[in-house]
Amino acid sequence: MILPRLFLFVSFFSLALCNEQFNSHILPRPLILETTQLREVDHEVKLQCTSWRFGVEANNLNPWKTVPLECGEYVKDYMLGRAYRLDLERVSNEAGVYAKSLKLSGDGKDIWVFDIDETLLSHLPYYADHGYGLDIFDPMEFNKWVDKAIAPALEPSLKLYKEVMGLGFKVFLLTGRSERQRSVTEENLINAGFQNWDKLILRGSEDHGKLATIFKSDKRSEMVKEGYRILGNSGDQWSDLLGSFMSNRSFKLPNPMYYIP
Amino acid sequence: MILPRLFLFVSFFSLALCNEQFNSHILPRPLILETTQLREVDHEVKLQCTSWRFGVEANNLNPWKTVPLECGEYVKDYMLGRAYRLDLERVSNEAGVYAKSLKLSGDGKDIWVFDIDETLLSHLPYYADHGYGLDIFDPMEFNKWVDKAIAPALEPSLKLYKEVMGLGFKVFLLTGRSERQRSVTEENLINAGFQNWDKLILRGSEDHGKLATIFKSDKRSEMVKEGYRILGNSGDQWSDLLGSFMSNRSFKLPNPMYYIP
Incomplete structure (x- = not known):
């Protein structure tokens, strides 16, 4: 479970960087993620995907073909x-x-x-x-x-x-x-x-x-x-x-x- | 913080009872809630209020006057x-x-x-x-x-x-x-x-x-x-x-x- 989560984290991290204000202090990251860090990743994925889902339900995102991989x-x-x-x-x-x-x-x-x-x-x-x-x-x-x-x-x-x-x-x-x-x-x-x-x-x-x-x-x-x-x-x-x-x-x-x- | 949370829990609990399938085993409850129980309450509040927010953003809930107290x-x-x-x-x-x-x-x-x-x-x-x-x-x-x-x-x-x-x-x-x-x-x-x-x-x-x-x-x-x-x-x-x-x-x-x- 660690590798896919790491992948997700990296994707979102790049996304967040485009936007700004990400906690820059959490880089550089160790290769082995600890429990609290995994929780951070989960939290970030949930936040991004909930936002995506709102975009869908409020009809802001259209057209879309498939659920984003990370969601x-x-x-x-x-x-x-x-x-x-x-x-x-x-x-x-x-x-x-x-x-x-x-x-x-x-x-x-x-x-x-x-x-x-x-x-x-x-x-x-x-x-x-x-x-x-x-x-x-x-x-x-x-x-x-x-x-x-x-x-x-x-x-x-x-x-x-x-x-x-x-x-x-x-x-x-x-x-x-x-x-x-x-x-x-x-x-x-x-x-x-x-x-x-x-x-x-x-x-x-x-x-x-x-x-x-x-x-x-x-x-x-x-x-x-x-x-x-x-x-x-x-x-x-x-x-x-x-x-x-x-x-x-x-x-x-x-x-x-x-x-x- | 315990009393308002208990209040919220009770409100949602009655709401959930109307719907069905709530974990009936968690009643009767002790007056002092433990950490895991508080986490359950938080989880339930978040779930219900996220659902409420979706209802709002998808224009299903209207008209509404104020944010529900529990949210x-x-x-x-x-x-x-x-x-x-x-x-x-x-x-x-x-x-x-x-x-x-x-x-x-x-x-x-x-x-x-x-x-x-x-x-x-x-x-x-x-x-x-x-x-x-x-x-x-x-x-x-x-x-x-x-x-x-x-x-x-x-x-x-x-x-x-x-x-x-x-x-x-x-x-x-x-x-x-x-x-x-x-x-x-x-x-x-x-x-x-x-x-x-x-x-x-x-x-x-x-x-x-x-x-x-x-x-x-x-x-x-x-x-x-x-x-x-x-x-x-x-x-x-x-x-x-x-x-x-x-x-x-x-x-x-x-x-x-x-x-x-």
């Missing part, structure tokens, strides 16, 4: 630990509070839009085999996984899904998945506990090649033209939420593993 | 430590990379919009006397501080400001401050090193009472009508960035101390 362990720990779960619960709870605060019209035109991947369904089992975002995305491999239709539900999202449905919202699922994946998507959603959605909107042949932001804006535009009011929108990508015909309120689920423009 | 120390540590500075540098660097990637038209219509408070100027000295966001906002007290015109620059923002200006962007400053504060604002900006902006837009009498999102969207709409292209927008509040006539790219500076709708 691989950090992202893995985040995804597997309580922090990811806590963040998901917080988004779900906050969205629930907002949903309950609204007075619906009762004409069946009030809708909540959900993205699917990393919003309703979790691909963590897949990403566990692909470095939790460290590897370049492999669409062939990923589609094989999707075809298995075994992705589990994100439990806090399932809770919100049932909640908004109980309140009388219509639920529209808007996903970047292709029409070819309709049946496997339905199968997976039902297996994971999602039921009774009103529309499942996938990419048709005319939508291929469109950026997600454009595709999803186009689809939201159609909803609005049909008289629907988009009151809530949940997604793990900013491209689920931004663009035109945005929802009254949007809820950004955490996802430090990949980025879709 | 007071956490926010203070964040603001005074390297983490806030690192986050600011990351936003500034990323915005700079984006700015450099653009080919400007050269017709003087390419603009970068900056918010002022907690974007160009820091009110950290003021908030240090007001619990780093723990106290309810006091406009009278805050205006007294603003009138002193001594708020320091956020250095990474000053770097970006000079950079985009050097690239040929026109710089528009769009602030929720009132027209009455124009001269003191100019004085403060110049003292802090900001110069040569093209427009300083403040709230006129017709803008009072408008939500910041509306006021800023209205002003961006005017810019667009005048033929300007808003290529970049920097702000610490989502109300600086969202709404209509949004910038091609927006940069959200961190601010866990207050929220403006």
Whole structure:
């Protein structure tokens, strides 16, 4: 464990030097790091990677292709630990509070839009085999996984899904998945506990090649033209939420593993 | 220090109970907490407050009035430590990379919009006397501080400001401050090193009472009508960035101390 940590320390150290004000007194360093020094390295990695994650979640860093090498362990720990779960619960709870605060019209035109991947369904089992975002995305491999239709539900999202449905919202699922994946998507959603959605909107042949932001804006535009009011929108990508015909309120689920423009 | 920590622990413990899966074996607790137990409390507080901060920066939590009591120390540590500075540098660097990637038209219509408070100027000295966001906002007290015109620059923002200006962007400053504060604002900006902006837009009498999102969207709409292209927008509040006539790219500076709708 010492060598990779030393490597990380050196990378961050150079980075910190570019910025300034690093504790210059800790150089020259001995080749064998002591416990307190390792703790310093850990602290520095955590600080830098937390800052990276904020950049991601606030949509300042884009586009990005893979998790930075030095943040691989950090992202893995985040995804597997309580922090990811806590963040998901917080988004779900906050969205629930907002949903309950609204007075619906009762004409069946009030809708909540959900993205699917990393919003309703979790691909963590897949990403566990692909470095939790460290590897370049492999669409062939990923589609094989999707075809298995075994992705589990994100439990806090399932809770919100049932909640908004109980309140009388219509639920529209808007996903970047292709029409070819309709049946496997339905199968997976039902297996994971999602039921009774009103529309499942996938990419048709005319939508291929469109950026997600454009595709999803186009689809939201159609909803609005049909008289629907988009009151809530949940997604793990900013491209689920931004663009035109945005929802009254949007809820950004955490996802430090990949980025879709 | 033990009593407040115990209080925090109890608060979070109840919170965790609502969620589930907390280590139930650590109850009943002795009245005197040991070092490892204090470490557990610290860890739990950090985890919860980091999650809260993500909720803030991703715009999931809104509106909010004050920093949660249990996160007071956490926010203070964040603001005074390297983490806030690192986050600011990351936003500034990323915005700079984006700015450099653009080919400007050269017709003087390419603009970068900056918010002022907690974007160009820091009110950290003021908030240090007001619990780093723990106290309810006091406009009278805050205006007294603003009138002193001594708020320091956020250095990474000053770097970006000079950079985009050097690239040929026109710089528009769009602030929720009132027209009455124009001269003191100019004085403060110049003292802090900001110069040569093209427009300083403040709230006129017709803008009072408008939500910041509306006021800023209205002003961006005017810019667009005048033929300007808003290529970049920097702000610490989502109300600086969202709404209509949004910038091609927006940069959200961190601010866990207050929220403006």
